[in-house]
Amino acid sequence: MRSRLLAYLLVLLPCISAWAQAPFPNRLARYVNRCTAPTDRLLLTWYAPEIIYGTGRGFAAGRPYFITSFATSDRARTFSLEMLTRQRVPLVVIGPNYESEFQRAFREIDSYVQQHYQDVGPDASDDGFRVLADRRLTPVGTFESTTLPCFR
Numbered sequence: 001m002r003s004r005l006l007a008y009l010l011v012l013l014p015c016i017s018a019w020a021q022a023p024f025p026n027r028l029a030r031y032v033n034r035c036t037a038p039t040d041r042l043l044l045t046w047y048a049p050e051i052i053y054g055t056g057r058g059f060a061a062g063r064p065y066f067i068t069s070f071a072t073s074d075r076a077r078t079f080s081l082e083m084l085t086r087q088r089v090p091l092v093v094i095g096p097n098y099e100s101e102f103q104r105a106f107r108e109i110d111s112y113v114q115q116h117y118q119d120v121g122p123d124a125s126d127d128g129f130r131v132l133a134d135r136r137l138t139p140v141g142t143f144e145s146t147t148l149p150c151f152r
Contacts, residue, residue, distance in 0.1 A: 029054030
């Protein structure tokens, strides 16, 4: 079993690495990739694998997405909040039409986000996403012709 897993990872990792260096057709993914460090995490409030994988960044709080049908128990929420507090997560992206669901189902995590992040405006693609930046971090620039902050 371990040897099959190792073989799988040896095949998969170069593919992921090449993909992470490719230009992204999705402007939000390109923004996150260019403006955060490879070791940073990204918190998305909805199911959007094309964004999380397109960024080349790990997902924050131990979960790739926050939806009410996935791990909403007290124990799961506590675990996610504890992970989030230990990770460097410069950006949170709020999906269109998901804000109230996220606030209701993940109230502790939403409270943490409200306390530590500030709204920096809509994303660069005008798809209705909102980008929040960690107010404890100092941006070093902006992304392309937008006012979205960059942290590397």
